Amino acid sequence: xxxxxxxxxxxxxxxxxxxxxxxxxxxxxxxxxxxxxxxxxxxxxxxxxxxxxxxxxxxxxxxxxxxxxxxxxxxxxxxxxxxxxxxxxxxxxxxxxxxxxxxxxxxxxxxxxxxxxxxxxxxxxxxxxxxxxxxxxxxxxxxxxxxxxxxxxxxxxxxxxxxxxxxxxxxxxxxxxxxxxxxxxxxxxxxxxxxxxxxxxxxxxxxxxxxxxxxxxxxxxxxxxxxxxxxxxxxxxxxxxxxxxxxxxxxxxxxxxxxxxxxxxxxxxxxxxxxxxxxxxxxxxxxxxxxxxxxxxxxxxxxxxxxxxxxxxxxxxxxxxxxxxxxxxxxxxx
Amino acid sequence: xxxxxxxxxxxxxxxxxxxxxxxxxxxxxxxxxxxxxxxxxxxxxxxxxxxxxxxxxxxxxxxxxxxxxxxxxxxxxxxxxxxxxxxxxxxxxxxxxxxxxxxxxxxxxxxxxxxxxxxxxxxxxxxxxxxxxxxxxxxxxxxxxxxxxxxxxxxxxxxxxxxxxxxxxxxxxxxxxxxxxxxxxxxxxxxxxxxxxxxxxxxxxxxxxxxxxxxxxxxxxxxxxxxxxxxxxxxxxxxxxxxxxxxxxxxxxxxxx
Numbered sequence: 001x002x003x004x005x006x007x008x009x010x011x012x013x014x015x016x017x018x019x020x021x022x023x024x025x026x027x028x029x030x031x032x033x034x035x036x037x038x039x040x041x042x043x044x045x046x047x048x049x050x051x052x053x054x055x056x057x058x059x060x061x062x063x064x065x066x067x068x069x070x071x072x073x074x075x076x077x078x079x080x081x082x083x084x085x086x087x088x089x090x091x092x093x094x095x096x097x098x099x100x101x102x103x104x105x106x107x108x109x110x111x112x113x114x115x116x117x118x119x120x121x122x123x124x125x126x127x128x129x130x131x132x133x134x135x136x137x138x139x140x141x142x143x144x145x146x147x148x149x150x151x152x153x154x155x156x157x158x159x160x161x162x163x164x165x166x167x168x169x170x171x172x173x174x175x176x177x178x179x180x181x182x183x184x185x186x187x188x189x190x191x192x193x194x195x196x197x198x199x200x201x202x203x204x205x206x207x208x209x210x211x212x213x214x215x216x217x218x219x220x221x222x223x224x225x226x227x228x229x230x231x232x233x234x235x236x237x238x239x240x241x242x243x244x245x246x247x248x249x250x251x252x253x254x255x256x257x258x259x260x261x262x263x264x265x266x267x268x269x270x271x272x273x274x275x276x277x278x279x280x281x282x283x284x285x286x287x288x289x290x291x292x293x294x295x296x297x298x299x300x301x302x303x304x305x306x307x308x309x310x311x312x313x314x315x316x317x318x319x320x321x322x323x324x325x326x327x328x329x330x331x332x333x334x
Numbered sequence: 335x336x337x338x339x340x341x342x343x344x345x346x347x348x349x350x351x352x353x354x355x356x357x358x359x360x361x362x363x364x365x366x367x368x369x370x371x372x373x374x375x376x377x378x379x380x381x382x383x384x385x386x387x388x389x390x391x392x393x394x395x396x397x398x399x400x401x402x403x404x405x406x407x408x409x410x411x412x413x414x415x416x417x418x419x420x421x422x423x424x425x426x427x428x429x430x431x432x433x434x435x436x437x438x439x440x441x442x443x444x445x446x447x448x449x450x451x452x453x454x455x456x457x458x459x460x461x462x463x464x465x466x467x468x469x470x471x472x473x474x475x476x477x478x479x480x481x482x483x484x485x486x487x488x489x490x491x492x493x494x495x496x497x498x499x500x501x502x503x504x505x506x507x508x509x510x511x512x513x514x515x516x517x518x519x520x521x522x523x524x525x526x527x528x529x530x531x532x533x534x535x536x537x538x539x540x541x542x543x544x545x546x547x548x549x550x551x552x553x554x555x556x557x558x559x560x561x562x563x564x565x566x567x568x569x570x571x572x573x574x575x576x577x578x579x580x581x582x583x584x585x586x587x588x589x590x591x
Contacts, residue, residue, distance in 0.1 A: 229418040232390055236416040237436045238409060247435065251426055331425030331467055 046108050051097045052082030053105035058096035059089055067092060106299045114303040130288070130307045137272050137284040138311065140200045144207020145268035149261060151208060152215025159216070160223040160249070161241060170220075177213050181206065181271065186278035203275030210271040211264035218260030222253025255332055258323035265315045273308060285311070337491060337523045338364040338387060343396035345382060345549075355548030356382045357393065362542065362551065366490075369517055369524045371534035372542045373580060374587065379549020380527045380542075384493050387525065388416055401490065412440060414491035415484025419499045421476040423468035423483075430455070430464040433483045440487055454482040457516060474505040478512070485520065492517075492524045499529065510536055511565055518561060531584075535559075535576045536568060543580055545587020553583035 059069045059077060069089045071077055077085060086093040098107040106114075118130040125132065155173065158165040185206050192202040226248050234244045276286030285308045292301035327333040343360035346353045357379045364370050372380035385391040386398060389405035400408035408414065423432045430451050437447045455461045458478040468476055477497055484492060498506045514537055517524055528534050534541050535557070543553040558572055567573055 227420065227422070229420050230422050233416065233418065233422050234439075235390060236388055236409060236414070237439045238412065239439045243439055247439075248424075251424065329426075331469055 043108050046105075047098070050103070050105050050107045051093055052086045054097045054100055054103045055082045055085035055093045057100055057102075057104065058093050059085060061096055061100070062089070062092040102296055103298055106302050110299050111302045111306060114299045115306055118303060119307075127283075130285075130303065133283055133285050133288050133304070134307055134311050137269070137276065137286065137308075140203035140275060141207055141265075141269045141272040141311075141315075143200060143204035144209075144271055145211050145265050147204060148208035148211030148268060149215050149264055152212040152260070152264070153219050153257075155212065155216045156219030156223055157245065159220050161245075173213060173216055176209070181210060181274050182277070184209070185274050189275070189278050202279075203272050206275040207268040207271030210267040214263040214267065215257070215260045218256045218263075219253055222256025222260075223249045225249075225256065226252045251330065251332075254330065255327060258319060258327070261319050262316045262323075265319060266312045269308065269312050269315065335366045336363050337366045337368075337401060338362075338525070339397070339399045340383075340386075341397035343383075343386065343393045343398055345379075345386065345391065345393045345395075357386070358548035358550045360396070360549075360551060362554070364523060364525070364540070366523055367521045368539050369514075369526065369537055370540045370542060371526045371528055371538040372544060373528055373531065373534045374544030374552075374584065375546055377546040377549065378544035378587070379546070380544050381495055382549065383544075384495055384525055384527055387491075388414060388493055408491075412487055413489055414493050415487065415489045417477075417481055417484045417492070417494040417497045419496045421468070421473075421480040423476055423479060425468055428465050428467055429460060429471070429479050432468065432479060433486050436483060436487055442487070450486050454486045457485065457519075458482040458512070472505075474501055474509055477501065477509065481513070481516075485516075485522075490523060492522045494524065494526045496527050496529065498533070506530075506533070507565065513537065514563060531577050531580050532568060535573060535580060536563060536565075541576070541580055543583035543587065545584070550587075552587040553579070555579055555583075 056077065060074060062069050063072075063074070069092055071080070071088065080088075097103075099110070100106075103110070115130065118128055122129040122131075124135075155165075155169060159169055160166075188206055188209070189202045192198070192205070223245075230248060230252075231244070234248055239247075273284070273286035273289070276284040277290055281287040282291075285304050288304035288307075289301055292298070292304060324333070340360050340362045343357050344355075345357040346355050348354075360379075360383060372383065374380050382391060386393050387400055387405055389409040398405055401411070401413045403411065403413070423429070424435070427435065433451050433454060434447050437450060442450070451464070452461070455464055458481055460475060460478055460482060463471060463475065463479075468479070471479065481494075481497065498509050501509065510533060517537075526534075526537060539557050539561075541553075541555040541557065542551055543555070544550065545552045555576060557576055559567065559576065
């Protein structure tokens, strides 16, 4: 594996390796340009979409203030599409599209504003603080991620070492992921509640249910990654299966493990959010989503949604940093 | 004393196109301290024979003893060190800790391990690189480290499967010289698989010429060359005569295949 590594003496091998800062910044303008372009395009598209989405409401508000709109009555407007309405009275539809109290589609700046006030603008102890809600969802996420990852690794170890498990477990693991999590989550909550388990654990188990699978699949591949001659070498030393697992298979599998953990942690967050739905939880990101949809608070829904995405991004990025440091130290970085 | 003895060895692999006759009627005795090269085209069974000695394959028929034991018992008794074409060093372990790995597995005490690592590193002239990582070394140095690892636990037999196959000719020449020197000093019974006629003739006390379909021995040459062999021995008539006989053996094997 290391043979085809560029030797340090190779021409040009040292270029750009001077200084950690330079290394970290290398190619940054290159990478960030396309990302910014895509974000800008998405935001523009979002603002554009707000106009027809909120046209119905915009024209109603205009009519209330006595401004003439076409068509003139709500009855006529009810069955028209948003695009047709926006085209019929473009000035009012555009002017009133982006600042409504209860828009069908909130505009980006409204969501950002809500995100800002509900995180930075509020004390963490406040009931509306998104930081508090995120923290409440984070506990089952991390616990479920831990349980799921360990279970995933254990299953993969079993599958790699036992032909019987290879044939019997994998189909069930795949089948488990075809069941909609929304269908199985209430059952898990109810069953665990009936044996007296409440609180964080049932949600963590739903998280684990979602996160074990990518780890199992990745680790089966990772534990089988050592080359035939590496495994033969272990055999010539008469090494036990346990020793081979610990000294060869597990270290070799680490790149696969980290790739799986990134998927698993995002899945665990989804599990924890879904786990809040059937319990009628009053706090947590899932509860914010649910409450927002009960009361038609679209701005709250979208900011909770983005809050969840930010939490997921932070979790994945954290694993990414650990991955880079570990693999670099182990000489496994590609 | 006979270290490795094969009597009418046969090995067939099942394959989708019918059974493959990898080894057919191999009879061979290798004495203690010999350097035996196995040469022949791909599919002649030279690697398969080595793997049988190492108990990585099991012959279908015939008798094979290694150090007076069955190959599997010899493996468990750690009778041999195996060197593959790929150095197989772990990138997360330093050279010293790579060499330490088989010693750890075999349960050597820590102080003993350190002593042995120092000794073999000196033997392959890598003592200055003990704390380097494999990727900091050239391909030739990596292969030397892999040989050091095979020598570290004092196995009486060294099995080498095209260890220098991936290296360029210049590096290869130097490693051949070093290997010969190593063999003279350690007196290990060495089995060496190669594609190269000069390499086989230069290194060996005995050359086994093999041919494919089925994998069999066509000639066994006891080298008349002395134990001390400077690189320029390769221009002497004796050397060329042996090389010629190897070439003839290979050609004959191809004609009857």
